[in-house]
Amino acid sequence: MRAMAAGLIGSGLMAWGACGSDPASGAESPRVFSPEDSSSAQPAADRAQAVFEFDIPAMPLADALHRYASLTRRAALVRSETVAGRRSSAVKGRYTSDEGLARLLAGSGLEAESIADGPADAFVLKPVQGLAWSMASALNRAGDYPARVQARLWDALCDSPATMPGAYRALLRFRIDGQGRVGAVQLLESTGDAVRDRAVRSAIGLVRMEMPPPSGMPQPLTMIVLPNDPGDPAGWRHCGAP
Secondary structure, rough: OOOOOEEEOOOOOOOOOOOOOOOOOOOOOEEEEEOOOOOOOHHHHHHOOOOEEEOOOOOOOOHHHHHHHHHOOOOOEEEEEHHHEEEOOOOEEEEEEEEEEHHOOOOEEEEEEEEEOOOOOEEEEEEEOOHHHHHHHHHHHHHHHHHHHHHHHHHHHHOOOOOOOOOOOOOEEEEEOOEEEEEEEEEEEEEOHHHHHHHHHHHHHHHHHHOOOOOOOOOOOOEEEEEOOOOOOOOOOOOOOO
């Protein structure tokens, strides 16, 4: 299998399932807390060992996550309602990014789960008790369907130089209808180029699965596409033959 720097966020490594509620429900979209300037980002492996000087007081968790992302160059993906009303713990002193994050989240009722798998470093936040059993059960019943969706979307992005992954990051949300067609495509995080944004949405919207999604599979789905790790001398092979 070829390597893919992407994930359907929610249920596990690479084929992670659903993240978020239908916009019609009134719930907000996932938010990405990421460094404002990613040009000086370290490779994920180096960053895991790096020690940072933290001085983040107790504050609303959303604000603390922005401060954390700016300092450590790590991005957090989290729904706005998940952090609403929660506060961070104060973090002061020298810690690695993981240690600092654990201290920041102490007492918040949330924990971090890394989604870094080679090309970049990011994490999602979830309740300490883990995903709700109803969600976990629904994703288990979906079997390998989310993984097959991810593979089809990845192939669609690889089909055109305009959308080929490697040089950009994107956060997409979409639904799959009863005929297996991908629709309601939203780009929750821009790739940084308006022309490419349109091309990505178009490519994803043309995908049709061979079969409809399993009954009860949580939707909509959210997919994150990560860029190359600039510190990997061999590069990250995103598309092409194994």
